[in-house]
Amino acid sequence: AAGVIQSPRHLIKEKRETATLKCYPIPRHDTVYWYQQGPGQDPQFLISFYEKMQSDKGSIPDRFSAQQFSDYHSELNMSSLELGDSALYFCASSSGGTSGTQYFGPGTRLLVL
Amino acid sequence: AQKVTQAQTEISVVEKEDVTLDCVYETRDTTYYLFWYKQPPSGELVFLIRRNSFDEQNEISGRYSWNFQKSTSSFNFTITASQVVDSAVYFCALSEAPNTDKLIFGTGTRLQVFP
Secondary structure: OOOOEEEOOEEEEOOOOOEEEEEEOOOOOOEEEEEEEOOOOOOEEEEEEEOOEEEEEOOOOOOEEEEEOOOOOEEEEEOOOOHHHOEEEEEEEEOOHHHOOOEEOOOEEEEEO | OOEEEOOOOEEEEEOOOOEEEOOEEEOOOOOOEEEEEEEOOOOOOEEEEEEEOOOOOOEEEOOEEEEEEHHHOEEEEEEOOOOHHHOEEEEEEEEOOOOOOOEEEOOOEEEEEEO
16 A cells, blocks of 8 residues: 655755655545654654645744645655754555544655754 | 653574563553564564554464453563574554554564574
């Protein structure tokens, strides 16, 4: 079965640079979620989109923005990167809105030097 | 406030032992969902099970079983006859859908199964 696709899988950036992470949900899933997992920590919710509209917002820094496109894929844009942004970024998708089970992608490992 | 507590930080067992991972949650909502996810060393998050607040039936799937008790706000996970491949971090999570999209994770329990 098709899973959530995330690209790139690994990314190395310098401080103050920008990064764009991409997420392709499971086909026919209408909701996309972004999470950040720091080393040794649990995943923290950043933001979500349902039918291309932002549906919920968590602890996402103002330096980050995201959107969901007409083909339901989503991008997380991160600017003015800081060392503390180094983390594993997960995208998840679900169908049926917020009550659906969230299936996670393999994650993008971001390292900021 | 919503919260998920996994008091066991790390558990080590020998293959074929049974092991139970504890999860206690807090929520004021009457409608909510509970989940377990597995995160193997490779890093991905693998969905294991979902339960809604109105379904207290226990569930068994192969060597895995789950015990949901609303009276004690617990959703415990038991692995029977553990195997080395079960070694991973296991996260319990709470969703207060439809009021919010986010999953609230516990801090995870690292399970190490030794041969």
